[in-house]
Amino acid sequence: MDISIVIPLINEAESLPELEAWIRQVMDSHQYSYEIIFVDDGSTDDSWKVIEKLRKQSARVKAIRFQRNYGKSAALNEGFKQASGDVVITMDADLQDSPDEIPELRRMILEDGYDIVSGWKKKRYDNKLSKNLPSKLFNAATRRASGIKLHDFNCGLKSYRRQVIKSIEVYGEMHRYIPVLAKWSGFRKFGEKVVEHRPRKYGITKFGWTRFINGFLDLASIMFVGKFRKNPMHFFGLWGTLFFLFGFIVSFYLALSKFFFDKTGMTQRPLFFFAIFAMIIGTQLFLAGFLGELISRNSAERNNYLIQERIE
Ligand code: UDP
Ligand code: MG
DSSP states (O other): OOEEEEEEESSOTTHHHHHHHHHHHHHHHHTOOEEEEEEEOSOSSSHHHHHHHHHHHOTTEEEEEOSSOOOHHHHHHHHHHHOOSSEEEEOOSSSOBOGGGHHHHHHHHHTSOOSEEEEEOOSOSSOOHHHHHHHHHHHHHHHHHHOOOOSOTTOSOEEEEHHHHHHOOOOTTGGGGHHHHHHHTTOOOEEEEEOOBOOOOSSOOSOOTHHHHHHHHHHHHHHHHHHHSSOTHHHHHHHHHHHHHHHHHHHHHHHHHHHHHOOSOGGGSHHHHHHHHHHHHHHHHHHHHHHHHHHHHHOTTTTOOOOOOOOO
16 A cells, blocks of 8 residues: 545535545556545534445545544544555645645655655635734744744644554644654654645634644643653652752741841741742642652553564
């Protein structure tokens, strides 16, 4: 199998036949062997019926149907499990991504040696400031935090070496950060290709403005988890100790100055409250670190190494 195309979708019935026909035309003209994996993320329209019909016409169409809406990340994750192509392409179902980009995306993986090639919608059609500005900020923040130099992390059109998608788990709303997940797993070669962004032909967008808030919260947690998931104590223990020590030394100083220099009562001094506060926070952080350690020690993933090769 040359190419697996994974397409997460919810309520995109009108787009699907056109999308499938277009992909088929591109694939046939290059004579690739391919599969299309539609993941129906809980559609309430006719999407599934349309998929069944497409399947009847072509055995290259495969599909997974969720019982309810689990989100784009879950849909991608499930599609990845099933994908068996050397190169795996993801694209949105709404015809905003062009299948004409597929051959080049594939070539960049196989010939240029990239692990991931991300589409970059340089010129956007939904040209609204309310979408573009947050998106610029979001990409800049992700670039800085992750050290991965991509312009458009959230682009649905990407290609992957098969090994990459078999090594990562996309959960929550982490579909925006798949390159970051891949970096955790040890993949380093990230490429980018300017892709055509087309206006949405049918239906409406499935993400509202909350995407930006969620996006930033997810970025904070992904960077934190990425750094400290294996040893939470390295974060919480350090800050807990610093806070506690600060509080302790200050209280000690306050006590000394009361007993030896007979200053006014230590509880009257603002510093006293800082000291108490610092000691409480310090203890809390330390305990959070302990709990984190216990949880991560029990995690089924604690020894999930990714082995690239082995000689026996
Ligand atoms: N999608 C999905 N599950 C969701 C939300 C979206 O599978 O919960 C799919 C959607 O059908 C589309 C793709 O993800 O194929 C991108 O969504 P959309 O086009 O609405 O996002 P936008 O282009 O506005 O960023
Ligand atoms: Mg779209």
